[in-house]
Amino acid sequence: MGNKLIDMRDAGFILFDQLKINNLFQYERYGDYSEESVEMALKAAEKLAVNEYYPVNGEGDRVGVVFADGKAKVPEAYFSPYRKFCEGGWTAPSESYDLGGQQLPIVVNFVTQMMFFAANQSLMVYTCLTHSAGKVVEKFGTEEQKKKYLEPLWSGRWGGCMDLTEPGAGSDVGAIRAKAIPRDDGTFLIKGNKLFISQGESDLTENLVHILLARIEGDPEGTKGLSCFIVPKIRVNDDGSLGEGNDVACTGVEHKMGMKGSATASLAYGDNNDCVGELIGGRGKGIVTMFHMMNEQRVVVGIEGLSMGSSAYLHALGFARERKQGAAFGQKAGEQVPIIEHPDIRKNLLVTKSYVEGIRALLLYTGYCMDMVEVSESEEERQKYGDLIEALTPICKAGGSDRGFDACVAAVQIHGGYGYCQEYYVEQLLRDSKITSIYEGTNGIQANDLMGRKISMRGGSAFETLVNEMRKTIEAAKSDALLPYAKEFEACLELALGVTAKLRDEAKGERAYLAYTWASQYLNVFIDLAVAWMLLDQAAIAEGKPTAGLAEADATFYAAKVCTAKFFIKSVLPQIKGRLSAIEENDDAILAMTDAYFTD
Template identity: 40%
Template sequence: MAEYSAPLKDMSFVLNNIADLPSLAKLEGYEHAEADVVEAVLEEAGKFAANVLSPLNKPGDLQGSHVKDGVVTTPDGWVEAYAGFVEGGWNGISAPEAYDGGGLPSAVALATVEMWNAANLGFSLCPLLTQGAIESILAHGTEEQQQKYLKKLVSGEWAATMNLTESQAGSDVGALRTKAEPAEDGTWRISGQKIFITYGEHEMSENIIHLVLARTPGAPAGTRGISLFIVPKYLVKDDGTLGKRNDLKCVSLEEKIGIHASPTAVMSYGDNGDCVGYLLGAENKGMACMFTMMNSARLNVGVQGLAVAERAYQQAVEYAKDRRQGQAPGMPKGEMTPIINHADVRRMLMTMRANIEAMRCLIYLNGAALDEAHHGADEAAREKAMGLAELLTPMSKGWCTDLGVELASTAVQVHGGMGFIEETGVGQYYRDARILPIYEGTNGIQALDLVGRKLSLQGGAPVKALFTEMDETVKALADTGDEMSAMSLQLNLAVSALKEATDWLYSNAPNDPHAAPAGATPYLRMFATTVGGYLLAKSALKAREMRANGDPDTAFLDAKIVTARFFMAQILPMATALLGPVTEGAETLFAIDDAQLSA
């Protein structure tokens, strides 16, 4: 099994032509994001991913993380790899320069996040959570909190976690029971237990900053009464040095299907009544603060779906080239062909490739929209970009993680019987990917968010603007007058069906409380697949233009066009077919009762 190799050429193509890096580099604060700088960053990131993280992936899965007496030990090589990660400055390349970050656009940072996760998903979960904490403290922390915590978090010397889930609450965060009692010194005393805390305890960083949701005395019921607290593993003195160990501990680690190397902890706070916490943001406004962290995490989890699919694809292609079985048409008798020459294997590989390229376009565009939302030249531009970013986020998380599982499964299928044998390593990608549609808000929640909140944002302006851009791309394809014009037919069908589904939701959701939830999941799939087709069409048009202008890399550009053609012919029609499930309503979902379901 070869190590991971970052697809730098495609990453650069998408950054430049879909995320529009040249325009991002003109925004205030991003002036140094020039093409040569970004290219150098991506190249070095690719080397770290391939040479340091990738070789630890399978051994880490086999060894796993372990806990004894509250002390967690990560797999061999983890501590050294994390030290190299920190030394390379990789943890904060998109963080503000004021806190010693790299100040690069989020779209560029997402490309590096893709590399870390493709090389080693279990390792990469640690910096993912830290990134979310940085954004939360930037958005909601006091100046004192920002000065005390951000530089160490940006550097990666300190890690961070997100503590939402409790055993009795699950996704219903409003049902949490963790308490926060005010202390005389202005701090708070935290008590309670949290589950599923990624990297809740480990030895890789010198401190861990936990962001913990808790309920204060007299707080309203439900999510309206939740507050967010900074709870350090080691208290931080005014001079920035570490003080005493806080009253918190890891009780146990979860035994999981996958991501064995990542310590998923059960955390207990305040067993001795002295767990010190510091309010982040306003009291009873914890969900608003936490959503800053969760929205970052949701996009990054979408990247994980893309990353696992890319890693699984690389191994599937390698195996299909080497494995000989059967005869391809026209071969001499007695000779066996590499299975990559069989049509069905080719179909699986092209399905993986086309979806991966579409996912990459979606996610990098999502990151670029966030960059524009925070650094745009004027308020109108920032508002428009934020609308697009919010619309795309549930699709990035939901669609890309569903595909991460599906395409990892496809990679197992390409391997045939050997895919079911752990020796090949491809099964790890499938096991690791299975958590992705679940955490940071299940994909059902992402779908409900899309139809319940995002369609109506800004009076529906982001949706209308995206539809207009899709229509323009359909026309541009048709106007080519060559083989690419055929792609306009399938894209036009998908966009038309998506508009009809959207109009149906707008019309029926206000009158039927079950209408939108019943069609939400197929609608997210329909919307995201159509966006994927639209973005691959833009890629193909750009590749055609570059080829006409004499770009010498004709093999790469031709492959971009063919991949888009495959997506339009083989994948996009499935989005059009989802119009029925989206608009069917809920009648058949509830036509039988609970007893009949269990019969």
């Protein structure tokens, strides 16, 4: 078995056979890359993840973040791997050369992120947020702001964080109360409190850059009145050197069920009337500015969840091959066999494998779309890939996080009592991975986004672009061997589209409340359809490989691809028919269920 973090054979198959990323190398931006150099980059990331990130993950979980005297102390063991990560240029590898990046295709960087998250989620969260903070500065900052903040962020010398959440404003971002009061020199005095801020305080870096949402005094209520600010922990002089402290006080860190090595801070700004922030992205444009960072982060959180599910699956597979219990199926007595032989375990492993591989492909497909937006020369093509990203973002976020968590649950179950014990990595993975369905917009909010925005976006044409891509895969898979599977997927897709049309209307009319009670169910239907889409595509590629001269390992890999797709499409996907039928029925019993009926 490989590294037990991510199946690199599968990742390579997705990159080079399914997405054919060699196409990207013809564009100037990625012209310095080749299949060989991408493989070298992946090997370097794998080495760092396996040898540096993974070994300190257990310690980070045990030691956690310690809060004392207003400081958050990050586990000591994280410092050395963090430095190596930064020295290797992994903080912003896909950014342009002139900004200190390596112009590594985004899709390739997604694979490296999958390894780092699987190896050590807590440590990875620090660098991901730093990258996102830098992205806001790059996209919306003035030249002066870029000069001051970009290099320290993307080199990892400073950390970045995104400060949205407040006690009264979680999902309801428009309820933010943090205030910004204009000062004579064009900067703002920031006052307010935030909580749950990842890397809101840490000693891992010499400074922190808060990208913060607040309301300029006098601006309207709701999201429209929000603006975005750069608030450094330590003020930065014009020449880039560090000045005095900035009245950002950490009032505590959370004690969490997982992700214990990540500092989740409560912050108070301006208690001494001396917290200075710089406006970024324009007054009242805070949500647009922040959403730029959040959209990228949503897909990354999908990667985060899936990565932990992937590692849990590989650990469960290894365990199921070694652990012996019971005689072979149908035998009353006899030698104990590995539990992978038992039907229930075999089925659970295959369900998990299907979701892990299908969603991994979906996430990488989305990364490829991001690359195409970056390099496409025609407006039409950019629109197409942009539409795909929009439609896929909630599916990636919720699919990666929920199915990743399910994979961790299955892995603990496959380990039996051992899975419940701390000696086994799956116990930590299960605790750590839960957060991915909660932050960056809970999965309930993702469901609302799919139903309320994405299926109607641009008159429904963005969603139609996605459906057209699915239909292309169905047509290409209508070979002799895969015809029944292509047809089953087609039938399920058409059923889902019928329900989509109904929901689209109902979500805007009198039955809107009822329609939204189904939003999560509907999102889950599309997660399953997207997995089936990716797996069918993979099966068609595997079926098309000439058998003569294939190495045995490759022949086994391709045969497994076909098997996995067939299993998922015939044995898992059809379960959406029941869910769709319930959505279509749209029975209104739930409306009669008043608050009083929920007896406690």
